Amino acid sequence: xxxxxxxxxxxxxxxxxxxxxxxxxxxxxxxxxxxxxxxxxxxxxxxxxxxxxxxxxxxxxxxxxxxxxxxxxxxxxxxxxxxxxxxxxxxxxxxxxxxxxxxxxxxxxxxxxxxxxxxxxxxxxxxxxxxxxxxxxxxxxxxxxxxxxxxxxxxxxxxxxxxxxxxxxxxxxxxxxxxxxxxxxxxxxxxxxxxxxxxxxxxxxxxxxxxxxxxxxxxxxxxxxxxxxxxxxxxxxxxxxxxxxxxxxxxxxxxxxxxxxxxxxxxxxxxxxxxxxxxxxxxxxxxxxxxxxxxxxxxxxxxxxxxxxxxxxxxxxxxxxxxxxxxxxxxxxxxxxxxxxxxxxxxxxxxxxxxxxxxxxxxxxxxxxxxxxxxxxxxxxxxxxxxxxxxxxxxxxxxxxxxxxxxxxxxxxxxxxxxxxxxxxxxxxxxxxxxxxxxxxxxxxxxxxxxxxxxxxxxxxxxxxxxxxxxxxxxxxxx
Numbered sequence: 001x002x003x004x005x006x007x008x009x010x011x012x013x014x015x016x017x018x019x020x021x022x023x024x025x026x027x028x029x030x031x032x033x034x035x036x037x038x039x040x041x042x043x044x045x046x047x048x049x050x051x052x053x054x055x056x057x058x059x060x061x062x063x064x065x066x067x068x069x070x071x072x073x074x075x076x077x078x079x080x081x082x083x084x085x086x087x088x089x090x091x092x093x094x095x096x097x098x099x100x101x102x103x104x105x106x107x108x109x110x111x112x113x114x115x116x117x118x119x120x121x122x123x124x125x126x127x128x129x130x131x132x133x134x135x136x137x138x139x140x141x142x143x144x145x146x147x148x149x150x151x152x153x154x155x156x157x158x159x160x161x162x163x164x165x166x167x168x169x170x171x172x173x174x175x176x177x178x179x180x181x182x183x184x185x186x187x188x189x190x191x192x193x194x195x196x197x198x199x200x201x202x203x204x205x206x207x208x209x210x211x212x213x214x215x216x217x218x219x220x221x222x223x224x225x226x227x228x229x230x231x232x233x234x235x236x237x238x239x240x241x242x243x244x245x246x247x248x249x250x251x252x253x254x255x256x257x258x259x260x261x262x263x264x265x266x267x268x269x270x271x272x273x274x275x276x277x278x279x280x281x282x283x284x285x286x287x288x289x290x291x292x293x294x295x296x297x298x299x300x301x302x303x304x305x306x307x308x309x310x311x312x313x314x315x316x317x318x319x320x321x322x323x324x325x326x327x328x329x330x331x332x333x334x335x336x337x338x339x340x341x342x343x344x345x346x347x348x349x350x351x352x353x354x355x356x357x358x359x360x361x362x363x364x365x366x367x368x369x370x371x372x373x374x375x376x377x378x379x380x381x382x383x384x385x386x387x388x389x390x391x392x393x394x395x396x397x398x399x400x401x402x403x404x405x406x407x408x409x410x411x412x413x414x415x416x417x418x419x420x421x422x423x424x425x426x427x428x429x430x431x432x433x434x435x436x437x438x439x440x441x442x443x444x445x446x447x448x449x450x451x452x453x454x455x456x457x458x459x460x461x462x463x464x465x466x467x468x469x470x471x472x473x474x475x476x477x478x479x
Contacts, residue, residue, distance in 0.1 A: 005018065007019065016054050017053045024057060027039060028072070029042060029071060033067075033074030036083075038251075040087060041251040047096040048094050052096050055097070055098055058101065059101045060072070060074055060100060061075070061103060061105065062103070063148070064115070066109060067105060068105035069113065106119065107121075117137075119139070119144055120139065120140060230384045233337040233339045234350040253290055254289055257287045259281065259284075262286040278307050279305040279314060281303070283304045296320075296321060301318050302315065313376045313378070314373070314383070336462055336470035341388055344460065346391070348362045357377045361373070361374045363464045365461075371390060373387060401456055401458055402459075406421050406434070406455075408450065410435070415437075415444075416442070422434060435465060439469035447477075453477055455467065457473055458471050
């Protein structure tokens with residue numbers, strides 16, 4: 001795992017959750033220039049899971065005479081705004097920022113497509129498209145340049161004016177919008193469509209299956225009655241940083257599921273509403289990605305429980321085939337603190353978000369299912385109750401020393417971090433690589449790719465597939 005890649009990045013006044021960017025790629029999915037359902041599905045599939053920090057959407061023409069090809073997206077008309085709004089909202093709900101690339105094809109435009117003669121700043125070197133069209137390209141006059149510049153300005157101004165009032169009114173809310181910004185890049189003008197993090201899905205309550213409360217044992221630090229809660233040993237951090245991945249999700253591979261089907265797929269129960277009756281299930285979009293030759297290659301699902309006022313949340317991400325959703329890089333405690341819950345030790349993190357609201361975060365593996373459990377504006381006591389009913393009793397003593405062996409496949413000297421591909425018999429079904437944070441006195445520079453190592457650590461990974469420096473007992477090079 002490259003921690004630099006997964007750290008946030010601020011560009012001007014726009015903060016990205018990570019440093020993975022999807023470049024613009026034309027899809028041809030807008031026959032009349034307006035956003036269609038196929039285009040929404042395309043960008044939803046690529047931003048789902050929040051693994052990409054920024055998406056630069058395909059180029060959009062600022063005027064009909066500057067259209068580059070059939071099926072190109074338009075930002076030239078007021079009637080385009082509702083569709084573009086849906087596009088941004090689709091990507092934004094997946095915790096990904098958006099940049100819309102706007103352009104005028106100039107000499108690359110074809111009269112057969114636009115209905116207008118092509119114009120260019122120069123006719124000394126005509127484009128391949130112009131040559132194919134067998135139509136002459138006219139050299140731009142000063143008036144032409146002024147007109148094209150005005151089209152760019154109008155395209156940006158219309159979008160800015162449309163959203164500025166909403167941005168100003170929404171700014172202080174939980175997931176505020178910020179005003180669109182404009183950037184210039186090379187010969188094209190790029191419109192930065194920047195929104196703050198938005199995890200929310202459309203509000204819709206889905207009935208939950210019947211739930212039988214688990215039988216909870218009685219470790220020393222908890223009660224048999226989850227109503228009484230447990231005491232959490234919190235690790236204080238400044239913020240939570242979303243991670244990213246490079247997996248490509250194809251809309252045609254998506255199989256939708258109901259909530260009940262989702263629980264059966266993971267073989268879990270999520271008794272959040274029974275534990276905290278003031279919360280209801282809000283998420284209604286579940287499913288997996290699979291192909292005949294690859295099988296299920298992505299199954300990350302976001303499940304939100306929220307109160308009626310929209311001010312309190314418990315959020316759960318489940319998956320069998322991905323690692324985790326966030327990294328914690330700024331742990332301020334001298335030593336990682338663990339909380340024993342139902343016989344196992346978990347690292348639970350606390351931070352205060354930009355609105356001054358208490359947030360909690362924990363992740364763990366259970367029967368090869370990755371659980372990521374986060375909250376906003378939920379009391380520590382109620383968050384602890386939720387963890388308690390979600391976590392099953394460990395199969396081994398969580399304080400015991402475990403040993404893994406494998407090959408080093410990642411070295412990050414700046415974060416003093418290595419990645420170890422586990423020997424096949426030790427690897428979880430859905431992933432074969434553990435990240436190892438090295439303690440002071442150990443250096444990632446002492447290792448080389450391909451080295452085999454034996455790693456001894458206490459308990460289970462504090463965060464999914466990540467062994468923290470505080471857990472490391474010993475690491476040895478093997479021949």
